[in-house]
Amino acid sequence: MHKARLAVLLSGDGSNLQALIDATQNGIINAEIVLVVSNKFDAGGLKRAQKSGIENIVLDNLRYADRRSFDFVLESKLKKYNLDLIVLAGFMRILTSDFVEAFAGRILNIHPSLLPKYRGLHTHQKALDAGDKNAGATVHFVTTELDGGPSIIQAVVPILKNDSVDALARRILIKEHQIYPLAVKLFCEGRLSLIDEKAVFDSAILPKNGLRFTDELIKLEQYIC
Secondary structure (H helix, E strand, O other): OOOEEEEEEEOOOOHHHHHHHHHHHOOOOOEEEEEEEEOOOOOHHHHHHHHOOOOEEEOOHHHOOOHHHHHHHHHHHHHOOOOOEEEEOOOOOOOOHHHHHHOOOOEEEEEOOOOOOOOOOOHHHHHHHOOOOEEEEEEEEOOOOOOOOOEEEEEEEEOOOOOOHHHHHHHHHHHHHHHHHHHHHHHHOOOEEEEOOEEEEOOEEOOOOOEEOOHHHHHHOOOOO
16 A cells, blocks of 8 residues: 655644654554655754654745745755645745645645634634633645635634633643544545545545544544544
């Protein structure tokens, strides 16, 4: 069976990268991470890649005149790796439409909110300020609309009384480490795709919020977190 070729793009610590490294090395995902790219020289995710023997490079966006110039170079480098999927794991860059269209249907992102709520930054603070009962994370396909691609999987995290941004973020991050490998697994198995701007799973169009992450879903997919 074909082993999918993945590239992971990041800007920070890379804890979601680590979850993907563990899942690929343990055989949960039939894939190989062939490249890690960061736009920051001090990104902790680079050390995680190096420790696992994964090729890694830095493209400092500050060295490019504009977003389009940066994305052109990034696209050119990625195309050399014959990739099946690009995984954004805390990549703090807004991608141009040209880049997204070049890899249409082959880019996933994880966003720390229950999309379509709270696109962009400061999602945990927004949820607290709004008095929401729940927050969470969403894995979605990347399209030209910022944080607007169709949802694949959502994990819901209750907001506790007197919750803080940091405490809520830590609990949500645990769920991110579960749902991201699962979404990548389903994609690599050919069960998940983007068709006509809709997320399709096992030949059925997913609902607006995607799959709901539950213990039953884990059991169904034989996925061990």
